Amino acid sequence: EAKQTGKNKDVYYSPEMRTALRQTQEIKHILHTACEEDGFYLLFQPQIDVATEKVYCYEALLRLKNDALSPAQFIPIAEESELMITIGRIVATKAVEQLVSWREAGIALVPIALNFSPKQINDKDYATFLKQLLDKHHLQANLIEIEFTESILINNDEEATKLFQNFLAAGIQLALDDFGTGYSSIRYLTFIPVNKIKLDKSFVDIFLQDGKESFIENIIRLAHSLNKKIIVEGVEEEAQYLKLKHSNCDYIQGYYFSKPIRGDQVQH
Ligand code: C2E
Numbered sequence: 001e002a003k004q005t006g007k008n009k010d011v012y013y014s015p016e017m018r019t020a021l022r023q024t025q026e027i028k029h030i031l032h033t034a035c036e037e038d039g040f041y042l043l044f045q046p047q048i049d050v051a052t053e054k055v056y057c058y059e060a061l062l063r064l065k066n067d068a069l070s071p072a073q074f075i076p077i078a079e080e081s082e083l084m085i086t087i088g089r090i091v092a093t094k095a096v097e098q099l100v101s102w103r104e105a106g107i108a109l110v111p112i113a114l115n116f117s118p119k120q121i122n123d124k125d126y127a128t129f130l131k132q133l134l135d136k137h138h139l140q141a142n143l144i145e146i147e148f149t150e151s152i153l154i155n156n157d158e159e160a161t162k163l164f165q166n167f168l169a170a171g172i173q174l175a176l177d178d179f180g181t182g183y184s185s186i187r188y189l190t191f192i193p194v195n196k197i198k199l200d201k202s203f204v205d206i207f208l209q210d211g212k213e214s215f216i217e218n219i220i221r222l223a224h225s226l227n228k229k230i231i232v233e234g235v236e237e238e239a240q241y242l243k244l245k246h247s248n249c250d251y252i253q254g255y256y257f258s259k260p261i262r263g264d265q266v267q268h
């Protein structure tokens, strides 16, 4: 009987699996609707230049307007389908619109960093799309930075290299996100064409404890020896900030300086 219609296929799943499947379907539905009905918005978290203590970049962080789900809940599900590609373009469009609004408000422009899912590697024209969007509004390409994680390189070496070339040829900057969570291959660091490495919060929580700071100091030294800047994310306390400053960390991002804020809360 279950074979009769596609809809009945889930009778083969356990109750737990069925619940998970239903939740996934519901989230996909929420995301589809959000794509069609302008249901997303961006928050912006400042990245601080340690030398000047000024904002030098904002990371765009995606939110649902009804705040029903966090990105940690919906990004992995978006990544299971082509939804991530649609969402990736929505994020790029909104970021460029924000740059335009800031310019209109007379705010000195600083770059916006966009998170780039490995799934978006299938969006072959993404770099061109972004570049055209920037050109249309007479914005310099270096006002956008792309944050990707090293997972994009796994099994994708050649495609990833092509992708990076497309971004760099367009004048768009690249950063390596969440370093310290995956394989954190030192070998990758020697050849990926990024000028900025973001150390993940989980890493910071461990290595900014008393007696363990030399590890971070050495990672920063390593990055500098490869001519790369280091930004540490998830900095929540002054003591952490001071240790990082002392270790020659270039940039920091975290609640200590600011939570993610709305674009219209930005003033310079
Ligand atoms: P991520 O790129 O590593 O972004 C940093 C996350 O850490 C953000 O969470 C930010 O709000 C949070 N955070 C910043 N400072 C602190 C701090 O001091 N303490 C703590 N506990 N957390 C801090 P958020 O916005 O929930 O985003 C989570 C992840 O979702 C992001 O991690 C990113 O991987 C993904 N994501 C968010 N927006 C997008 C997007 O537009 N596209 C894609 N592909 N992924 C996105």
Ligand code: MG
Pocket (backbone or CB within 6 Å): 059, 115, 147, 177
């Ligand atoms: Mg990021």
Ligand code: MG
Pocket (backbone or CB within 6 Å): 177, 178, 198, 200, 233
């Ligand atoms: Mg990160």
Ligand code: MG
Pocket (backbone or CB within 6 Å): 178, 200, 201, 233
């Ligand atoms: Mg992270």
